[in-house]
Amino acid sequence: MADGRKIKGLLSGDYFDEPRDSQWTGRYSGHRLYLTATGWVEISRSGRWSQYQNSPYYWTCDGSYADEKEFDSGVGSISNLTDAEVVEQYDVVDVAKTLGASLFDLAKKVPERMKRKRALAESLQSAIAQFS
Numbered sequence: 724m725a726d727g728r729k730i731k732g733l734l735s736g737d738y739f740d741e742p743r744d745s746q747w748t749g750r751y752s753g754h755r756l757y758l759t760a761t762g763w764v765e766i767s768r769s770g771r772w773s774q775y776q777n778s779p780y781y782w783t784c785d786g787s788y789a790d791e792k793e794f795d796s797g798v799g800s801i802s803n804l805t806d807a808e809v810v811e812q813y814d815v816v817d818v819a820k821t822l823g824a825s826l827f828d829l830a831k832k833v834p835e836r837m838k839r840k841r842a843l844a845e846s847l848q849s850a851i852a853q854f855s
Contacts, residue, residue, distance in 0.1 A: 730757070730759055730764060731759065731760070732757030732758055732759035732760075732764060733757060733758045733759075733822055733825040733826065733829070734755060734756075734757060734821060734822075734824075734825045735756045735757055735758045735763070735818050735821050735822045735825065736754075736755060736756030736813055736817065736818055736821055737755050737821060738753045738754050738755065738756075739751070739752075739753040739754070739755060739768065740752050740753045747773060747774045747775055748771065748772065748773045748774070748775070749771070749772050749773075750769070750770065750771055750772070751768055751769060751770040751771065751772060752768065752769055752770075753767070753768065754766060754767035754768070756804075756809070756813060756818065756821075758822060761803075762803060762804070762805070762806075763803065763804040763805070763806070763808070763809050764801060764802070764803055764804070765800075765801070765802045765803075765804055766799070766800070766801050767799060767800045767801075767802075768799045769799060770799075
């Protein structure tokens with residue numbers, strides 16, 4: 724979150740993992756890279772998961788923990804990266820492939836969203852026409 728608002732972006736690198744410690748428990752770990760309207764954002768997470776009944780599970784990554792502060796043995800961070808840092812820290816081909824897949828998924832959703840918006844607009848036009 725930025726200033727209390729959600730950040731919207733395209734997934735450009737997915738390195739989240741959920742390794743098992745035992746048959747019933749494990750860890751959340753890893754990071755993701757997003758391309759936003761204002762630049763690159765890297766989100767890292769750490770935490771625990773459990774399949775035992777009433778056992779807590781959590782992962783942390785919040786703007787208030789951007790300085791990698793401890794939180795119930797989980798650590799998360801949000802970092803803004805420059806283009807140069809992305810090129811230095813990531814495989815650019817992998818980033819391009821993941822970003823391309825995100826754009827493709829977004830393009831598939833646009834017609835459905837437009838269909839719903841068109842239906843809403845037509846309903847509003849009908850309602851307005853009744854009052855005219």
